[in-house]
Amino acid sequence: DSGVTQTPKHLITATGQRVTLRCSPRSGDLSVYWYQQSLDQGLQFLIQYYNGEERAKGNILERFSAQQFPDLHSELNLSSLELGDSALYFCASSVEPTAFRETQYFGPGTRLLVL
Amino acid sequence: ILNVEQSPQSLHVQEGDSTNFTCSFPSSNFYALHWYRWETAKSPEALFVMTLNGDEKKKGRISATLNTKEGYSYLYIKGSQPEDSATYLCASQNTGNQFYFGTGTSLTVIP
Numbered sequence: 001d002s003g004v005t006q007t008p009k010h011l012i013t014a015t016g017q018r019v020t021l022r023c024s025p026r027s028g029d030l031s032v033y034w035y036q037q038s039l040d041q042g043l044q045f046l047i048q049y050y051n052g053e054e055r056a057k058g059n060i061l062e063r064f065s066a067q068q069f070p071d072l073h074s075e076l077n078l079s080s081l082e083l084g085d086s087a088l089y090f091c092a093s094s095v096e097p098t099a100f101r102e103t104q105y106f107g108p109g110t111r112l113l114v115l
Numbered sequence: 116i117l118n119v120e121q122s123p124q125s126l127h128v129q130e131g132d133s134t135n136f137t138c139s140f141p142s143s144n145f146y147a148l149h150w151y152r153w154e155t156a157k158s159p160e161a162l163f164v165m166t167l168n169g170d171e172k173k174k175g176r177i178s179a180t181l182n183t184k185e186g187y188s189y190l191y192i193k194g195s196q197p198e199d200s201a202t203y204l205c206a207s208q209n210t211g212n213q214f215y216f217g218t219g220t221s222l223t224v225i226p
Contacts, residue, residue, distance in 0.1 A: 002158065033214070043159070043204065045214040056212035090158065103149055103161035 003027065004093050004107035012113045018079040021110045025072055025093030031055070032074040033094075033104060034066055038087035049074055081114045088112075119207050121217035128195050129225050135191045136220040138205030142186040147208040150179055150190055153219065154201045162190075162203075195224040 003026035013019055025032050034046040036059075045058035049068035060066075063081075068074040078085060088111050092104035119140045128134045140148065147166045151159040163172040165181040165188065172179050176193045192199055202219040209215070 002160075035214075042218040043206075043216040045216070048212060058213050092159075103164045105161065106158035108158055 002105040002107065004029075004091060004105050006089075006091050006107040006110050008110060009108065010111045010113075012115065013081060014115055015081055015083060017081050017114075018077065019081065019112065021076040021078070021089050021091075021112070023074045023076070023091030023093075023107055025074070025091075026105055029093035029095050029105070030072065031094045032068055032072070033092040034060075034074070034076050035090040035092065036087045037090065037109075038084070043090070046076070078112070083114050086112055086114045119205060119215045119217040121203075121205055121220050123220060124218070125221040125223070127223045127225060130195060130197060132195050132224075133191065133193045134195055134222065135189050136203060136222075138188045138190070138207075138217055140186050140188075140205075140207035140215070142183055144209040144211065145183055145186070145207065146210045146212070148181055148183075148188050149206040149208060149214070150188070151204040151206070152201045153204055159204060190220075192222070195222075197224045197226050200224045 005024045007022045031050045033048045036044045046060040047066050048056040052068050063079050066076045088109045090109045091107045094104045122137050150162040153159040163179045168183040170181040178191045181188045200223050202221045204219045206214045206216040
């Protein structure tokens with residue numbers, strides 16, 4: 001158990017809908033990262049937050065957005081969902097913003113299925 | 116877009132054999148190289164973070180080296196055990212703090 005929690009574990013929804021995935025980092029970690037793993041692609045970095053502010057952006061679609069709250073939990077919002085958004089979404093956390101001395105600790109993931 | 120490549124894609128070894136795999140990455144804007152171990156139905160688990168050219172890290176029977184000038188890292192497993200069976204992922208972190216993952220090397224250790 002990495003100490004990172006993600007909810008829900010599974011989510012089934014329809015195309016065009018909007019969902020919110022939630023992540024709570026390890027106690028003391030200030031940085032949160034979001035990743036997507038779809039069947040036809042490897043792990044893709046989406047976005048990173050540090051202490052409430054966006055730090056780095058990866059291959060995140062405009063239909064997706066994220067934020068980190070004062071209590072450091074983070075939410076990833078996915079809207080106008082398409083079949084291709086079906087994937088496993090991981091959240092990871094680390095102490096420092098650049099994960100330099102400490103690497104990232106991954107949560108168990110949220111499996112999203114868009115029908 | 117960074118292109119991180121790992122080879123081989125999969126590997127089957129006998130218990131007790133030593134093995135190694137490669138991660139290659141573009142060396143421009145390089146900041147750090149991460150290795151992860153990912154077992155089926157679990158989350159990636161961090162193994163090493165390396166930043167400097169020539170870095171070597173070791174954890175038990177697993178070790179890794181880094182060459183930032185030529186853009187590659189090796190992961191070595193000495194005396195493979197069945198519990199080492201997993202996918203080994205590498206990720207290159209650039210100076211913009213973006214992470215780019217390889218597709219992994221799937222290792223199966225046959226008892």
